[in-house]
Amino acid sequence: MAGNNSKKMSLNKKQNLIGWFFLAPGVIFIACLSFYPAIKALITSFKTGVGVNMTWTGLSNYIRIFEDKIFIQSIRNCFFYLIIQVPIMLILALILASILNNPRLKFRGIYRTAIFLPCATSLVAYAIIFRTLFANDGYVNLVLVKLGILDSAYNFLTHPFSAKIVIIIALIWRWTGYNMVFYLAGLQNIEYSIYEAAKIDGASPFQIFRKITVPLLKPIILMTAIMSTNGTLQLFDESVNLTKGGPANASVTMSHYIFKKAFEGVTNFGYTSAMSFVIFIMVAILAIIQMKAGDKRD
Amino acid sequence: MTKKSTKTITYIFITIAALISVFPLIWMIIAATNRSVDVIAGKLTFGTKLLENFQNLLQAQPVGRFFWNSCKYSVITTVLALAVCSLAGYAFEIFHDKAKDILFTIILTAMMIPFVALMVPLFQMFSKAKLLNSTVGFILPSISTPFLIMMFRQSARSFPKEIIEAARIDGLNELQIFTRMFIPTMKSTYAAATTITFMNAWNNYLWPKVIMSDNNAQTMPMMISNITSGYVTDYGMLMLAVFITTIPTAIVFFALQKSFAEGITGAVK
Structure with a gap:
């Protein structure tokens, strides 16, 4: 033994x-x-200097952040994208997923493929497509003028507010289908008969959505919310290629600004490192808040 | 609201969503076959200038080399990342104990580190190691990701323990169990992981922008980004370049679409 x-x-x-x-x-x-x-x-991030000749400087890099108007602008921009784009995208993805989950929907496969299709495009590629579509001589202006909504072409990308809105539209276009796939996958684990039973009991589609779909998908919604938050705070490709951060840094993201500071002109790696840690702290805090909020509704 | 009107609204809603999703891509393909002036004029029918645009593009940019670079970087990254991460995810689940569980939690926190924080130290490390402008330099930071390890750990959870026990009795060693039992059963997880990793590698823009200063080492996303920096843009040629950049990810996406959904389903269970 x-x-x-x-x-x-x-x-x-x-x-x-x-x-x-x-x-x-x-x-x-x-x-x-x-x-x-x-x-x-x-x-x-606690050092300062140019190139490899760096000396200790304490917290001065972090203090400098609060005086850097462009970096503060880039924080505001990222939060603007986060607060407007992420909720719209996730709710849209949830609605689309619950529609596509119905086995009696006609042409289900075609709809699903069509809505997921934007995910097949490269990030730089779709940023350039949207840049071209929303350009002064782009297709969107052409249609708006033809329909009489605009008198003459509006340069979306050279106005601070509309430039940000174009980024939001582009992000929603690119990522809604991606999140939808996660929800559809989650819905596969729920018996469709639960929905049938609720329908027979007279529940409206909105009630079914609120009382069955959302609670059962909660862990996945939480996961997609954290992933989207993380992604939005780190946005880079879209800012560089769609608006080039413009006009005058009105749409620049934190990562884009840090990249510019790190590799263009006089570089101070101490300062750029401090800025990147600000992103890390934000991502961590938001992830913790979201997990806490996710727990509460149990 | 009657049942029928709900149904009609549903179809209208989802049709509009599908059309908006598809339109920019169809527009891109149409634009790639037209002259720049026709694109600006809003022509929405296929043109005959595809070959001309292609010749202009070849003259303006070494497309072949960039395309080859992107393929090389993405394929090698995908193969290595799948091997390394699936082995780690498998081990974290199958051989798990307290120490490994703690290590796994630590690994997960790496997901929160923004890439811009790593960009400068990695650049310094890689330039010291003479890895700038190299394939190794491109792939190294993407080989092991917490997300992929988590995905494989999650799917290893559904891998029946009896199979492992039986295989051990049959005299297979642990690596053989992994390669002969686990990999074939987890095809859909591997398909989903391939899709995600290949697309991330192909789309990677920030990292090659940091280390690929040499024109010979650049990628397709870098190329199309550079085309737009000129003053006059040839839209036909630009959209053809964008289209070519989209083809490989679209192929991977369509080839693995079904398994992708299955793999994700397994991972979110």
Whole structure:
């Protein structure tokens, strides 16, 4: 008996060791290429200087952030995108998913593919498509003028407010289908007969949506909300390629501004590192708030 | 509201959503076959200038090289990322104990680190290691991601433990169990992971912008971004370039669409 037990123990130990070998490559990569550079950036954020000649400076980089009008503008822009775009997109994705979940919907596959199609485009590619569509001589202006809504072409990309709205429209277009797929996947785990029963009991589509679909999908809604928040606070490609951050930084995102500060003109890596940690803190705080809010409604 | 009117509204709503989703892409393809003036004039029918636009594009940019670069970077990244992350995700679930569970939670926090925070230190590390403008430089930061590890860990949860026990009795070693039992059963998870990883690698714009200063090493997204920086834009040629950039991700997307949905379903259970 005792011999058998110790044999089992050593077998467990062996498997445990094999487990460590299996996960080692993945963990080492993340340690060396995420955690190590992140700690390096944190240390750099307390230093100042040009290039490699850097000296300790305490919190001065973080204090400078509050005086940097463009960075504050970029924070405002990101939150503007976040507050307007993410809720619209997630609600739209939920509605579309619950419509497409109905097995009796005609042409379901075609609708689903069509709505998911924008996800197949590259980020830079769709940013350029929207830039062209909303240009002064673009198709959107052409249609609006033809319909008599506008007297003459309106340059969406050179006005501060409309430039931001174009970014929001583009983001909704690109990511709604993506989130919808997560919801559709989640709905697969719910028996469709629950809906049938609710319908027979006289529940309206809106009631079914609020009382069945949303509560059952809560964990997935939470996951998509966190992913979208994270993505929106790190927006880069759209700001660079759709509006070029303009007009006059009116639509610039935090990542875009940090990139410009880090690689264009005189670079101060201490200051750019401090700014990037501000994004990290925001992402972390928002993720915690969302998880807390998600728990409460249980 | 009657039942019939609800149904009508539903169809109208979803048809509009589908049309809005598809229109910019169809417009892009149509524009790629027309002259720039016709695109500006709002021509919505296919033209005959596709070849001409293609010749102009070839003259303006080394499309072939950029396309090859993008393919090379994306394929190698995808293969390595799937191997490394699936092995790690499998191990985190199958051989899990307290220490590994804690490590997994730590790994997940890496998801919150914004890439701009890593960009400068990575640039410095890679320039010291002479990895700027290289394939290795492009792929290294994307090989292991917490998201993929989490996805494979989640799907390993549904992998029957009895299969592992039986395979052990049959004398298969742990690596053989992984390659011969786990990989074939988890095809849809691998398909979903392939779609996500390939698209992320192909779309990656910030990182190559940081390390690929040499024109020979640049990618398709960088190329189409550069075309628009000129003063006069040839819309026909531009949209053809955008279209070419979209083809590989569209192919991957359509080829794996069905398994993608299944794989995601398995991961969110």
